[in-house]
Amino acid sequence: MRWYVQLKSKPILEAREISFSYADGTQALDKISLSIPRGKKTAFLGPNGAGKTTLFLHFNGILKPNRGKVCYDGREVRYNHTSLLNLRKNVGIVFQDPETQLFSSSVWQEISFGPVNLGLPKEKVWERVNQAMAEAGITDLRDKPTHFLSYGQKKRVAIADILAMKPKVLICDEPTAWLDVKCAAQTMELFDLINHTTGVTIIFSTHDVDLAYSWADYIFLIKNGKIIAEGIPEHIFYNQRLLAEAELDRPWLVDIYEELKRKGWVASNVPPSTKQELLEQIREKNVMVTND
Amino acid sequence: MRHIHPAEKFAFALTTMIICLALSTSITSLLVILLMAGLVIIAGRIPALFYLKLMFLPMFFLVVGVLTVAFSFSPKDTYPFLWGFKLGGYALGVTAAGLATARELFLKSLGAVSCLYFLSLTTPMVEILAVLRNLKLPSLFIELMTLIYRFIFILLETTEKIFISQSSRWGYATVKTSYFSLGQLGANLLTKSYYHSQMLFTTLLARCYQGNINVLEKPYPLSGKSIAMFTVAELILLALGLWFKA
Ligand SMILES: Nc1ncnc2c1ncn2[C@@H]1O[C@H](COP(=O)(O)OP(=O)(O)O)[C@@H](O)[C@H]1O
Numbered sequence: 240m241r242w243y244v245q246l247k248s249k250p251i252l253e254a255r256e257i258s259f260s261y262a263d264g265t266q267a268l269d270k271i272s273l274s275i276p277r278g279k280k281t282a283f284l285g286p287n288g289a290g291k292t293t294l295f296l297h298f299n300g301i302l303k304p305n306r307g308k309v310c311y312d313g314r315e316v317r318y319n320h321t322s323l324l325n326l327r328k329n330v331g332i333v334f335q336d337p338e339t340q341l342f343s344s345s346v347w348q349e350i351s352f353g354p355v356n357l358g359l360p361k362e363k364v365w366e367r368v369n370q371a372m373a374e375a376g377i378t379d380l381r382d383k384p385t386h387f388l389s390y391g392q393k394k395r396v397a398i399a400d401i402l403a404m405k406p407k408v409l410i411c412d413e414p415t416a417w418l419d420v421k422c423a424a425q426t427m428e429l430f431d432l433i434n435h436t437t438g439v440t441i442i443f444s445t446h447d448v449d450l451a452y453s454w455a456d457y458i459f460l461i462k463n464g465k466i467i468a469e470g471i472p473e474h475i476f477y478n479q480r481l482l483a484e485a486e487l488d489r490p491w492l493v494d495i496y497e498e499l500k501r502k503g504w505v506a507s508n509v510p511p512s513t514k515q516e517l518l519e520q521i522r523e524k525n526v527m528v529t530n531d
Numbered sequence: 532m533r534h535i536h537p538a539e540k541f542a543f544a545l546t547t548m549i550i551c552l553a554l555s556t557s558i559t560s561l562l563v564i565l566l567m568a569g570l571v572i573i574a575g576r577i578p579a580l581f582y583l584k585l586m587f588l589p590m591f592f593l594v595v596g597v598l599t600v601a602f603s604f605s606p607k608d609t610y611p612f613l614w615g616f617k618l619g620g621y622a623l624g625v626t627a628a629g630l631a632t633a634r635e636l637f638l639k640s641l642g643a644v645s646c647l648y649f650l651s652l653t654t655p656m657v658e659i660l661a662v663l664r665n666l667k668l669p670s671l672f673i674e675l676m677t678l679i680y681r682f683i684f685i686l687l688e689t690t691e692k693i694f695i696s697q698s699s700r701w702g703y704a705t706v707k708t709s710y711f712s713l714g715q716l717g718a719n720l721l722t723k724s725y726y727h728s729q730m731l732f733t734t735l736l737a738r739c740y741q742g743n744i745n746v747l748e749k750p751y752p753l754s755g756k757s758i759a760m761f762t763v764a765e766l767i768l769l770a771l772g773l774w775f776k777a
């Protein structure tokens with residue numbers, strides 16, 4: 240069963256009426272206000288060009304809103320050198336294209352860049368690098384030059400880059416874009432693990448409804464630079480009117496579940512969040528029927 | 532050769548190159564070429580054929596350069612030409628001295644190239660950069676090298692991708708379209724590289740970049756054994772070189 244998010248605890252990141260236009264006049268964000276629940280996995284779901292990446296760049300101070308403000312841990316973000324460094328230490332972004340993130344010629348050295356910048360002593364940096372490589376499952380790639388890696392491997396190195404900085408918030412822009420099914424699942428499982436074991440807040444963007452439905456605790460629908468809805472996945476995806484407005488398909492799990500429920504072929508009244516849960520509900524019903 | 536301290540390999544490559552250039556005799560150069568080839572192929576386990584191919588790469592430039600040295604010309608007919616011909620009022624041809632200089636130059640260059648090959652085939656770029664950093668070269672210079680090294684690969688990859696996408700749409704079917712496609716490729720490469728460097732800057736900023744690219748370096752123990760071996764090799768080379776020169 241899915242964990243129901245309480246928004247009572249103090250949000251870790253907040254945006255208050257932020258608007259942003261790029262130099263060429265494109266308005267990418269339009270008066271966005273939102274609160275990111277602490278210690279949860281939050282998804283931003285929206286089509287290409289909705290403003291997801293732009294919003295994320297505001298979360299760690301790369302971009303400064305034209306109007307409005309961003310708050311981290313209850314405090315307004317200031318755009319001076321030390322405050323920004325502090326913010327970026329706590330809020331790490333894994334960019335969509337790992338190609339643009341990797342610059343060093345060996346994997347372990349690449350990963351050491353962040354922790355060295357944090358001013359940690361050498362032994363600590365080694366410890367962090369080794370731990371990040373283990374978590375991301377790339378220890379065997381440690382001495383490889385980054386330009387000889389496959390796309391999926393580059394993506395994992397990019398994630399390890401940020402893990403090594405031990406941020407409180409891990410933002411991942413389109414974590415599964417261009418990954419094969421297995422790699423994508425592994426990546427999401429990695430986020431789950433990090434979230435469970437260390438309580439790191441995870442934020443990711445996607446245009447994949449199935450991904451958001453299965454992996455997020457809380458969802459924001461974003462379109463044309465505006466947040467058009469927010470809520471737990473069950474509320475978002477069982478609301479037909481909302482989905483139509485956002486031009487989103489329903490996750491296949493929801494479709495199948497509703498159909499099965501109508502036919503009386505599932506036991507539970509709790510919508511399943513994964514394929515496994517759905518299968519279990521069907522099997523349970525089977526057992527009940529044969530027992531009758 | 533991967534476990535040997537990069538500074539040792541760096542010093543070895545450099546001194547060998549200096550010996551090769553300073554003694555400047557064909558025999559020494561030949562010795563250097565053979566020594567480096569042996570080290571790279573046997574100790575470095577680089578396939579011999581691959582190494583041979585690599586050695587052929589600079590050959591083109593060398594041959595062109597050396598040919599101009601081998602030929603001499605004079606306004607009169609008095610030059611002791613081994614072989615020559617007349618062109619207008621001038622005589623053009625190959626002299627024994629010219630040929631010797633050309634041979635020396637050719638072998639010397641090839642010797643120096645093998646020293647560089649030795650270094651780059653046994654030491655990853657990261658470690659060469661670390662050595663340069665320890666030599667207290669300006670950090671700006673080293674960071675530029677780091678980024679340029681990375682960008683060379685990005686540029687190659689981007690070129691390949693654009694080229695494939697163009698040629699799969701008949702971009703190089705005729706001479707005319709080829710010119711057009713090539714122009715497009717060049718222009719796009721520039722904008723893409725610019726975009727890429729902008730993005731890289733953003734991602735560095737996101738990881739607390741403060742104007743210096745600081746990364747860890749791998750600790751390598753200095754080994755007395757390999758230092759001794761390298762020194763002995765240098766001494767033998769120097770002695771042989773001097774003996775042949777005398
Ligand atoms: N560097 C830029 N310069 C100008 N416009 C941009 C730039 N980056 C993004 N945009 C525009 O801003 C809008 C939001 O883009 P983005 O945040 O990248 O969306 P998403 O990540 O959701 O696909 C789009 O209309 C896009 O064209």
Ligand SMILES: [Mg+2]
Pocket residue numbers: 288291292293335412
């Ligand atoms: Mg994006």
